[in-house]
Amino acid sequence: MLLNAFPRTGLNAVQLNFVTKKEDYMNEARKRLFMSPRRSLILLNTFLRTGLDAVQFNFVTKTEDQMSEARKELFMRVRRILSLALVVSPGLLAAWSQPAASQTKYPARPIDIIVPFAPGAATDATARVTANYLEKKWGTRINVINKPGGNSVPANLEVYNAAPDGYTLMLDSQSSASMLPAAMRELPFKVLDRTFVAIVTASPFIMIVSANSPIKALKEVVEEAKNDPAAFTWGSLGGAGMQDFGTRQFLKAIGVDVTRTKPVIAPGGAPLVTMTAGGLLKVGASTAQGILPAYRSKIVKPLAQTGKTRHPDFPDTPTFEEAGYPSVTCYFWAGISAPPKLPRQIVDAWNKALKEAFADPEFVTRVKKTGGVPFYKDDRETRAYVEAEMKEVSALWGLK
Structure with missing residues (x-):
């Protein structure tokens, strides 16, 4: 029954031989078998990963009493470990099966920033100033790609349909976010499903x-x-x-x-x-x-x-x-958005870089030369700002 409690994992042989007197036997068993739960879990999850076929425990003792006592304590310990393993091992297996996002360097290849407006527009200027700064900081090419027209819907769709890996983002604004439901009542996406990364600049009405x-x-x-x-x-x-x-x-x-x-x-x-x-x-x-x-x-x-x-x-x-x-x-703002469910690690990388940018006098000067003013808001502040704007837009336009 004890052996059946283990999943069929493919272990060829695990032999625990205890050949001692009763007192010495238990001390040695505790040292060698009844290790810390953490080490035991590692062992059990190793069994689960490698697909071993059987688990064999051979106890060679001198007396029936030694065998009985060993079995009792072994059973109690293994039952506890198995209970923990059944809960913990799926998460560990998932972690083993694919590399954690936090272990992947970002950025590792060129980034595309989609701009829903034509070259020369205020948003385009903001995108290029930001891209130029981050290219130097990250040592990675950042492409500014203009995709005007369609009330920004084509540009939005390109970003929504992109992988949430941080390599396709959008230069966002009211026109492509909070005000879009006022211009188009039927949208093929939900505005708030995107990942708001940051607001970079703003300009007065x-x-x-x-x-x-x-x-x-x-x-x-x-x-x-x-x-x-x-x-x-x-x-x-x-x-x-x-x-x-x-x-x-x-x-x-x-x-x-x-x-x-x-x-x-x-x-x-x-x-x-x-x-x-x-x-x-x-x-x-x-x-x-x-x-x-x-x-x-x-x-x-x-x-x-x-x-x-x-x-x-x-x-x-x-x-x-x-x-x-x-x-x-009303302020016209320009910021960075991304596909839904962008990993926290990438959002944090952008915000860290943008915070440092606004501490750089050269970047601030270049932002001001576009006619905008520094208006940095992190991802949480940006989402709150957009949600508030959407409520006001709904009230002003009488949307339901």
Whole structure:
């Protein structure tokens, strides 16, 4: 019965020969057989791995009493060890069958960062600055691959369908994450299933008018929107841009029903700024990066910006909070996301590297040159930030 308690493991022979007097016999047995549970478990799991066929215990003793006592104690010990082995051995076998992720060096080969926007966009600039820094740090090539179009769904799908091994990631943002359900009600994936790794940079929402517009201050925009909502035209990206998010926040703050206003859809952030400069829109909006060229060319006027402090490139433009609208808080952010179930070890590797990047003055300077501001959040903070944004987007768009 004792032998049947062991699984058929394929042990050819294990012989424990005790040839001693009763007292000496038990002492020697305890030393040689009744080892620590840890060593015993290792022995038993070795049996399980190697597929030995039988277990034989031969006890050669001088008296019947010695045999009886040895059997009792052996049985008790082995029963305890087997009970533990049945619980522990599956986990040990799994660990033996494949190398642990923590033992694999990362990165060990080139990494692809998928960007859902065209080259030259703010997200593209952030991806390239980040990739350049990490290439030098890790000594591994990082490819920035632009995959624009389709409201970022094709880029998202490429990442969702990739192996969660840390070699295919995405330069994420509101447009490809928290705002996507507002732009597309039927998505082939769940936004929150992805692995949020970090937020890297952000840029304020800045409301603008044409340089030729009679509007000179934000209070005049408020008057225009309240007096004639139906004639209040504003730039939209079809629901998936921070332009939509920030403008809806603003209209809610001033008590104007967005459904009574007239959004005009532009094919992208840059065309929206051009349309505003040409007087086709009452107001427009974009990021600091998106507005800066037109601002320096003096074809648009910035009226207000989000944030607690003023962006260094727009020191004369008041914040919405300064203007009396603290609930207008939309920020365009850019960060790193990955396929669902990315291993903790890889998430930690990215966050460690990004923390060190933001302690590097050269990296921070390069981020600022893109028009963004450092806005680092780790994976847990990023997920919480996106979840909060999704709730606000649902409320502003009336989603259920």
